[in-house]
Amino acid sequence: MGIGRNSAMLLKGIVVKAYNSYYAVQTDKESKIVLCTVRGRLKQARFTLLVGDQVEYTVSSGQKGSIEAILPRVSMLKRPMVANVDQVVLTFACRHPDFSLQIVDRFLVLAEASQLHSVLCFNKVDLANRQEIEQVADMYRAIGYPVLIVAAKQHEGIEDLRRLLHDHISVFAGPSGVGKSTLLNAIEPGLLLKTGDLSEKIGRGKHTTRHAELLSLIGNGFVVDTPGFSFTEFIDMAEQEVRDCFPEFHELQAPCKFSSCLHDREPQCGVKKAVLQDEICSSRYENYLAILHEIQANKKGYRS
Template identity: 35%
Template sequence: MLKKPDDATLQEGRVVQEHLGRYIVSAGDRLVGCAISSKLRKALEYPTADPSSLRQRVIAVRRIPSVSPVALGDLVAFEDTGADKGMIYQVLNRRNRLSRRAAGRRPLEHTLIANLDLAILVFSIRQPDLHFWLEMLDRFLAICEMEEIPPLICLNKIDLAEEAAWRSAASLYERIGYRTLPISAAHGTGVESVREAIREAVSVFLGPSGTGKTTLLNALQPGLGLQVGEVSRATGRGRHTTSHAELFPLEEGGMVGDTPGLRELNLYNVDADQLHWLFPEMRPLIGSCRFRNCIHAQEPDCAIKAAVESGQIDRLRYQSYLRIRERP
């Protein structure tokens, strides 16, 4: 762990904005623009999980260098140098993080956001239909399992579907233990339940285009969808805001994070042979197969496949497992 300079009095704060290598740190009721100390900038590897955690069980490489030691949402120790300027000397241990493989040939990790209390997974029942995106939903859930981030599945646009359709989808995930909310952001149905869930929490909204994330964000707080959308729309356009990331404050307490790259989340560093640990319904059966190294695909006497045939494990979830295993 990095030590502070002898002549520096360090304060703790949370990184709420990042733009072109400059950071805004929230400390109490103050916002301080900070740079990263040269010593910290050179320390691009961090132990970010307890050795006994699920993350450490399933990852393929224990330590991967990072493109930057500081990410949105990080809790940091910084020196206030006056005039609302400061220097970050230390990143405190992360509870969790969402990251992706960095661009380029080098195997670097790009941490997008850290220390989340909740991930809101927004998927629509209709327009676009949920079955087109089940693999993405299951991939996001596996990431949440690995990082120990509580997910909340919002099944949006229930006003466009028959009740049996959204109840069936909700039941599939509720049986596994995931909290699911059927909502209609356009009509306000279920919005108050989402608002209560994110109150006083640091959250992130994930989901494919067209599923109603912007409508939901605007229903939760007028203008919030526009603020978040400006960050996402900057991605890939060559504008100076491409590297901008921000935690937006909520009027009733809490923050919603957005940063370019959230749509590109994947399980790039997961050992494919350990992926079954990220599917909660499979865990009780791990070790019950005929072969110890069973990957639950073509092997005989596989407990997971038997559970699929008996209906104990949903076939759609099993198909997602096989596809994610092939392409994490």
């Protein structure tokens, strides 16, 4: 430590928002925000310092702080760029927009590929048949994913969701219009996030992508609201990688004849057998094959 150079006390905090030349850092204990610049020797870090990073900083004079060190990063999410995210709450509407198992599985693959712990949140249950959505929820619970069925507008299930966010950095992701911002406002009314109808949103143009910001929850924990997107693509993924994003395949693929088995056209495949015996849900297997074939078609396109 720089003895004498800076007699100010070293404090710990987390970057909650990045501006052009300074960072909003929330202190560990009091959840007070301090605006910080980056120390000279850490200047190159300006390009790598992310929202979500834990930092050490000093406050020498007045209110302004100076970031002295970045603590080791546990994880990094690329879209949105946030460090140290521990879980993603994949949010979907039971209706309006229509529920789709295919979209759920495609988002789950993206989350698994980023090695994030996923929670599924099925919102707008007030518009749907609860029994039907419970069946879908049970299918995902059997795989090991926690599932919450909620209605943000009616404040139903909000307490369970709040409990799950406690002490975590959680990113809310999912298609547009499913109610992510409405849910966050229900959890923490002070957030005052913008919500709206799909029809109103179409006119907003392309510039709705805001910079990621950690929103602080009373009690402990942070959430990140993201603009919805529906276009999911997997072209940077390897075939084996997609296969590994389906956790229920892991144990059942032991009997596969080839360890490289992609559970598609190969003979003696444990996963295909499990699908036939209803041990693996056929919608999951079909959605897997669709992604696999997209990746394969894309590879072929490059070769020719």
